[in-house]
Amino acid sequence: xxxxxxxxxxxxxxxxxxxxxxxxxxxxxxxxxxxxxxxxxxxxxxxxxxxxxxxxxxxxxxxxxxxxxxxxxxxxxxxxxxxxxxxxxxxxxxxxxxxxxxxxxxxxxxxxxxxxxxxxxxxxxxxxxxxxxxxxxxxxxxxxxxxxxxxxxxxxxxxxxxxxxxxxxxxxxxxxxxxxxxxxxxxxxxxxxxxxxxxxxxxxxxxxxxxxxxxxxxxxxxxxxxxxxxxxxxxxxxxxxxx
Numbered sequence: 001x002x003x004x005x006x007x008x009x010x011x012x013x014x015x016x017x018x019x020x021x022x023x024x025x026x027x028x029x030x031x032x033x034x035x036x037x038x039x040x041x042x043x044x045x046x047x048x049x050x051x052x053x054x055x056x057x058x059x060x061x062x063x064x065x066x067x068x069x070x071x072x073x074x075x076x077x078x079x080x081x082x083x084x085x086x087x088x089x090x091x092x093x094x095x096x097x098x099x100x101x102x103x104x105x106x107x108x109x110x111x112x113x114x115x116x117x118x119x120x121x122x123x124x125x126x127x128x129x130x131x132x133x134x135x136x137x138x139x140x141x142x143x144x145x146x147x148x149x150x151x152x153x154x155x156x157x158x159x160x161x162x163x164x165x166x167x168x169x170x171x172x173x174x175x176x177x178x179x180x181x182x183x184x185x186x187x188x189x190x191x192x193x194x195x196x197x198x199x200x201x202x203x204x205x206x207x208x209x210x211x212x213x214x215x216x217x218x219x220x221x222x223x224x225x226x227x228x229x230x231x232x233x234x235x236x237x238x239x240x241x242x243x
Contacts, residue, residue, distance in 0.1 A: 001195040002145050005188030007153065009219045010065035012058050012179045019220065026213075026222045032176040034162055043069070044120045051103075054177055055083045056113040059159040062181035063117065066155070072123045073183070074147060075155040077114040078130035078140040081163060081173060083107065088164050113159070133171065135230030137215055141194060141237070144184050153185040158212065178212050182219070190241055192218075197227070197234040 014033040016022050036054045039061045044052070052060060059077070067073075086108045093100050106112065111129035118127060128147070132139040140158055147154045159179035163171060209217065217223045218239050226237040 001193055002142070003191050003193045004141065004145050004148060004184050005186060006190040006192055006219070007183045007185045007188040008066050009180065009182045010062045011181070011216045011219075012062040013176055017061060022216055023220055023222070026217055026220060029209075034176055036161075036177045048116055048120045051107060051116055052113070053083055053086060053107065053161075055079070055159065055161045056116060058161065058177045058179040059113050059157050059181075060117065060179075062159070062179035063155070063157055066181050066183055067121075072121070072125050073153050073155045074126040074128075074151050075114060075117070075123075075157070076128045076130060076140060076143050076147070077111065077117075078132065078136055078143075078156070078158045079110065079113075079160050080131065080133055080136050081160060081167075081171070082110045082131065083112065083161070084167060085161070085164050088166070114157075135228065137211055137226075137237075138194070138228055138230050138235055141192065145194075148184060148186060153183060156182045156184060158215070160212075174210055174212060180212060180215060180219070190239065193238045193240065195236055195238075197236050199234065 010019070011022055014036050016025055016032070036058055039057045041049055041057060041060050041064065043064050044060060086104060090100055090104050090108055110131050111127065114127045114129055128143060130140055130143060136158060140156060144154055144156050157179060160174055161177040162175050163173040214226050218226045218237065221239065224239050228235045
């Protein structure tokens, strides 16, 4: 069993930009729109702010809720697909024999959001970018556990936007943009315990919510257990509050 300590969290999706909004939505769920509204992101300098796509704005909208202005932490940015819409636009340019946009290419790489984040905050801490089609949550939390062996605190951000229509039949993705930011430390009061299970839980065989929503429900204390199946192996994440 692996145990990591959660210090704080925040989540972002269209119309849901605070813990209070998420708690209300989790108790009375409704359809989440596919389009992210306007986020001011005043903490980000205007020249850099313009470089953030919807993916980056969503990630920053959650992350900046947790950090003081001078806070510098090693960070983990995890996304299943990254900015697939931007990547598709670059492929279309290549298909038309048009020159590829250097700026577009630099912003399409998987660590673009984390790079802009560190530049905007002048943060020279280590950054890890994770891509995992299956088990994004679990793989990211494993990375958190490893980094806490050397660091007192770690910032962790999971984020994605809907896939372009052309890809939706081939890959699983959420139908709304989302970001979940968390700070883990060696002294947090909320524990997340990760352990393998011999057999899956029948009640969770067809969960009613997507993985990100189930993670937010766990963080918010609406549920105390999250079960996952990754590469045929079954796992359980349990939330507990220290006495």
